[in-house]
Amino acid sequence: MSRLLAIGGRPRPPAGVAAGAPRTEGRVACSVVDGLEHPARLTVGVVGAGRVGAVLGAALGRAGHRVTGASAVSEASRERAAALLPGVPVADVPTVVAGAELVLLAVPDDALPGLVAGLSSTGAWQAGQIVLHTSGRHGTAVLDPVRAHHALPLALHPAMTFTGTPMDLDRLAECAFGVTADEPLRPVAEALVLEMGGSPVWVAEVDRVAYHCGLAHGANHLVTLTAEALQVLARAGVAEPRALLGPLMHAALDNALRMGDAALTGPVARGDAGTVRDHLRELDRLAPEIRRTYVALARATALRALDDGRLRPDDAAALLDILADQER
Known part of the structure; x- marks a missing residue:
């Protein structure tokens, strides 16, 4: 014993x-x-x-x-x-x-x-x-x-x-x-x-993999997302990408942890399909390797905003059509 x-x-x-x-x-x-x-x-x-x-x-x-x-x-x-x-x-x-x-x-x-x-x-x-x-x-x-x-x-x-x-x-x-x-x-x-x-x-033993998945998805993939955002800013000519992005990301993470989906802002949450289309065009020009990540995250964001009632169905449809076209 x-x-x-x-x-x-x-x-x-x-x-x-x-x-x-x-x-x-x-x-x-x-x-x-x-x-x-x-x-x-x-x-x-x-x-x-x-x-x-x-x-x-x-x-x-x-x-x-x-x-x-x-x-x-x-x-x-x-x-x-x-x-x-x-x-x-x-x-x-x-x-x-x-x-x-x-x-x-x-x-x-x-x-x-x-x-x-x-x-x-x-x-x-x-x-x-x-x-x-x-x-x-x-x-x-x-x-x-x-x-x-x-x-x-x-x-x-x-x-x-x-x-x-x-x-x-x-x-x-x-x-x-x-x-x-x-x-x-x-x-x-x-x-x-x-x-x-x-x-x-x-x-619980049965929940261990799901527990680890949640932590890895949040923490590890955040590193990839941050690195890609810094890469786009640098290629756009921003002199100090970290100084520009840091406060925004800190605030976004803090708000997300406190408020959940209610913290969402930006073009997807507003249903700005034209802005999203322009983003994808610029990614084609500056960082095509990041485009697939952007499309996947924009789609997930739109669906969450739709389920949460923050995005109207017609606006969501326009966004999802653009994103679907980009995947073809």
Whole structure:
């Protein structure tokens, strides 16, 4: 059973822990489970000292846990480990796992299943060991192989972009974590998030891919949209595209987050089909590679405005006809 199941500040202890188990406010407390006493603070092994792994390892260290090892393959990750995890030995993955009560797996989504299965096949996991991954796409099902070794799977995804520098540690205070865990382990997962400075947001296993899709669609595709807008402005001769676009985009994003579809402005929302046609002509001249993105987003915008009642059906029809012509 878990060495880590009495959580300070939670309204109830999880299954298997007596109500009188010792607690300490704001951190994981010592517990006695199956007759064994385990320390409140954990030894932590970081598998993948990339931008996310190194920062979260440092955050756990700052919370009082002891990082005992980190795996780092590239020169950049070794330098990052030295900067964020000073004094922590860099070792191979089996060594890192063997020395940790909490294993933090911070590897790419597609690499995670193979890594977990490979370590399971060698018997690397230990009973009572917490195995935590940071993937947004995956819930705890990807960690099912660790269950055979009586290890405890958690999925904690930090919903922020990382620079891999110490500045990220302070930014964790504004970071929500997508949390997926077995119900008895939910308090453990949420306590770890709080210790790192973040806010836990529960995501059911069945909803994990949709959760990640929403974040990626909003944050990742925004980067592409911004880059394309800057490209058009630069080709139009604007001397400082970022200075021109920045305030507008900040305001648009803030309004969209506060108001949803009601924040929509611009030619599509007004039904200005002629303006949209002119935009497409200029894109043909200046940036034809961006035209397809513009058409797709203009179509999606028109349909949302129509559904929301902000665009009249006849205006929407004119816009959609123009956009359909551009796709032929």
